[in-house]
Amino acid sequence: MEGQNPILNSIKRGLKRPLWASLLFLFTVILLSGLQINKEYSIFSIPLGFMSGRVGFISGSQRSCADFFKQVPARKVVKSITDFGGIGDGKTSNTDAFQRAMEFMARFTDTGGSQLVVPKGRWLTGSFNLTSNFTLFLQHDAVILGSQDPKEWPIINALPSYGRGRERPGGRHISLIHGNGLTNVVITGENGTIDGQGKMWWELWWNRTLVHTRGHLVELINSQNILIQNLTFLNSPFWTIHPIYCRNIVIRNMTILSPLDTPNTDGIDPDSSLNVCIEDCYIESGDDLIAVKSGWDQYGMKMARPSTNIIVRRVKGTTPTCSGVGIGSEMSGGVSNVIIEDLYVKDSAAGVRIKTDIGRGGYIANITINNMRMERVKVPIRFSRGANDHPDERWDPKALPKVRGIHISNVVSLDSKRPPLLEGIEEAPFEEIHMKNISLFGLDPSMTWNCKFISGSSCSVFPTPCSQLLKNESNFQCPN
Ligand SMILES: *[C@@H]1O[C@H](CO)[C@@H](O)[C@H](O)[C@H]1NC(C)=O
Ligand SMILES: *[C@@H]1O[C@H](CO)[C@@H](O)[C@H](O)[C@H]1NC(C)=O
Ligand SMILES: *[C@@H]1O[C@H](CO)[C@@H](O)[C@H](O)[C@H]1NC(C)=O
Ligand SMILES: *[C@@H]1O[C@H](CO)[C@@H](O)[C@H](O)[C@H]1NC(C)=O
Ligand SMILES: *[C@@H]1O[C@H](CO)[C@@H](O)[C@H](O)[C@H]1NC(C)=O
Ligand SMILES: *[C@@H]1O[C@H](CO)[C@@H](O)[C@H](O)[C@H]1NC(C)=O
Ligand SMILES: *[C@@H]1O[C@H](CO)[C@@H](O)[C@H](O)[C@H]1NC(C)=O
Ligand SMILES: *[C@@H]1O[C@H](CO)[C@@H](O)[C@H](O)[C@H]1NC(C)=O
Ligand SMILES: *[C@@H]1O[C@H](CO)[C@@H](O)[C@H](O)[C@H]1NC(C)=O
Numbered sequence: 171m172e173g174q175n176p177i178l179n180s181i182k183r184g185l186k187r188p189l190w191a192s193l194l195f196l197f198t199v200i201l202l203s204g205l206q207i208n209k210e211y212s213i214f215s216i217p218l219g220f221m222s223g224r225v226g227f228i229s230g231s232q233r234s235c236a237d238f239f240k241q242v243p244a245r246k247v248v249k250s251i252t253d254f255g256g257i258g259d260g261k262t263s264n265t266d267a268f269q270r271a272m273e274f275m276a277r278f279t280d281t282g283g284s285q286l287v288v289p290k291g292r293w294l295t296g297s298f299n300l301t302s303n304f305t306l307f308l309q310h311d312a313v314i315l316g317s318q319d320p321k322e323w324p325i326i327n328a329l330p331s332y333g334r335g336r337e338r339p340g341g342r343h344i345s346l347i348h349g350n351g352l353t354n355v356v357i358t359g360e361n362g363t364i365d366g367q368g369k370m371w372w373e374l375w376w377n378r379t380l381v382h383t384r385g386h387l388v389e390l391i392n393s394q395n396i397l398i399q400n401l402t403f404l405n406s407p408f409w410t411i412h413p414i415y416c417r418n419i420v421i422r423n424m425t426i427l428s429p430l431d432t433p434n435t436d437g438i439d440p441d442s443s444l445n446v447c448i449e450d451c452y453i454e455s456g457d458d459l460i461a462v463k464s465g466w467d468q469y470g471m472k473m474a475r476p477s478t479n480i481i482v483r484r485v486k487g488t489t490p491t492c493s494g495v496g497i498g499s500e501m502s503g504g505v506s507n508v509i510i511e512d513l514y515v516k517d518s519a520a521g522v523r524i525k526t527d528i529g530r531g532g533y534i535a536n537i538t539i540n541n542m543r544m545e546r547v548k549v550p551i552r553f554s555r556g557a558n559d560h561p562d563e564r565w566d567p568k569a570l571p572k573v574r575g576i577h578i579s580n581v582v583s584l585d586s587k588r589p590p591l592l593e594g595i596e597e598a599p600f601e602e603i604h605m606k607n608i609s610l611f612g613l614d615p616s617m618t619w620n621c622k623f624i625s626g627s628s629c630s631v632f633p634t635p636c637s638q639l640l641k642n643e644s645n646f647q648c649p650n
Pocket of ligand 7 (some may be wrong): 538
């Protein structure tokens with residue numbers, strides 16, 4: 171397998187080479203692989219200078235997302251949804267109003283940009299597409315409500331890195347708010363709300379009558395320089411915010427809520443995207459608060475579009491059956507250079523979870539998790555195989571994921587139920603798992619860490635970790 175994965179090999183070689191050389195090589199490989207993919211999702215428009223200018227910047231000391239989003243000038247044209255006949259009574263459909271508004275706004279993408287204001291009221295609508303150089307602004311007490319008619323969430327093509335809908339074969343429902351190939355978009359306001367009214371979709375899932383994969387609340391495909399800030403997103407049918415094949419995305423100061431028992435209502439899922447910064451968000455949901463992904467099995471491997479340079483900072487929340495931050499399980503295009511810091515997770519199943527499986531291929535490399543606090547989290551740190559779910563029978567049982575370089579430090583967990591479970595894959599053990607200054611309280615003294623097919627080191631870890639992490643204690647220096 172090793173010889174077949176140029177990106178992983180470049181990372182591995184990079185560990186021995188000067189940093190600039192490895193980064194240059196890595197990004198060249200990414201750029202070249204980007205050129206080979208489906209034109210609809212290509213990154214032809216990205217100048218190399220822009221890319222290399224933004225490579226070396228990621229650092230734990232950087233305290234804001236500012237470098238990831240280039241400020242946009244004030245929009246020349248500002249209109250209200252009421253200018254397009256919108257009625258905010260919670261009952262009248264505004265699908266036409268929003269679609270007409272967006273057609274109008276699209277005229278100004280290259281002549282100064284535009285802003286659509288949604289005032290106080292309850293604005294029921296089906297799906298609509300955003301445009302470039304555009305701001306969607308939800309005033310205080312403005313609520314956009316997702317249509318309850320599935321036909322207002324029309325079917326679009328499956329994503330090439332998934333090969334099919336994630337839940338059902340074939341196409342998938344479009345997101346409520348959608349964008350493809352956009353630049354310079356801001357979705358913001360005065361804590362206005364976008365409510366997907368997902369109950370209908372969750373019921374279709376629960377009662378097994380869902381025909382096509384559910385839509386996201388907001389999905390952006392192949393887009394760049396996007397800011398989502400100062401809003402509340404509720405009741406997404408499926409993953410709430412899904413940037414895929416994107417670069418330079420900032421998601422900040424958001425409240426994202428779904429009932430705690432709802433299926434697959436992930437908060438934010440950066441997927442095959444470069445330079446994503448998520449900070450100061452509060453998320454409650456029925457699935458992972460944040461899940462970093464990069465495509466599914468052979469489809470994700472073929473597209474080979476990684477998620478790289480991802481920062482998750484000051485995120486808080488609850489998810490009773492899933493994890494604070496998950497990496498995977500779809501990670502076949504690779505996930506690298508992820509920094510997660512100042513994470514607070516309460517009343518949840520796991521704090522940090524790495525999920526992968528045989529058939530996924532790809533890699534998870536260079537992940538740093540620093541300063542995490544947990545309360546009543548069942549398994550604070552969990553690495554495990556997934557549910558053995560594959561897009562179709564053509565998945566390759568020889569496609570093993572590589573997991574290497576996971577640094578976890580400064581963690582406190584109160585009222586933990588079970589010790590960490592760190593389970594690699596026999597044919598592809600997880601390597602360079604480093605733990606430093608970890609205190610997990612509340613565990614029965616008879617419980618021991620559960621490790622299999624992993625190697626690494628540890629320092630100042632309570633309770634005593636598994637033997638696999640004790641062998642190389644000196645490799646991971648404790649301060650002083
Ligand atoms: C967006 O506006 C900028 C100027 O602010 C302009 O350079 C760019 O071409 C516009 N983008 C599109 C897609 O029209
Ligand atoms: C939105 O864009 C998608 C393609 O990304 C297209 O299939 C759909 O028809 C568009 N919807 C509207 C309302 O224009
Ligand atoms: C966060 O958003 C709220 C509105 O949702 C706003 O009142 C507050 O000032 C914002 N905070 C920051 C730090 O941007
Ligand atoms: C925004 O509204 C949500 C939902 O009503 C609320 O939970 C949150 O605290 C508000 N945020 C701010 C900063 O006021
Ligand atoms: C499944 O849920 C949908 C949405 O609530 C509902 O319309 C449908 O009647 C339900 N089907 C069954 C078989 O319960
Ligand atoms: C979010 O709210 C803060 C505080 O009010 C404000 O400074 C910032 O400009 C807002 N962001 C956007 C994108 O509107
Ligand atoms: C690993 O990640 C850190 C922080 O994200 C970054 O500074 C470093 O360059 C990365 N190393 C490699 C080999 O990519
Ligand atoms: C260990 O981690 C805790 C929790 O983040 C932190 O408060 C403490 O300062 C850390 N200790 C050292 C020696 O870094
Ligand atoms: C311990 O470190 C040595 C040298 O760095 C390495 O060769 C070996 O594989 C490591 N063992 C484990 C169990 O991590």
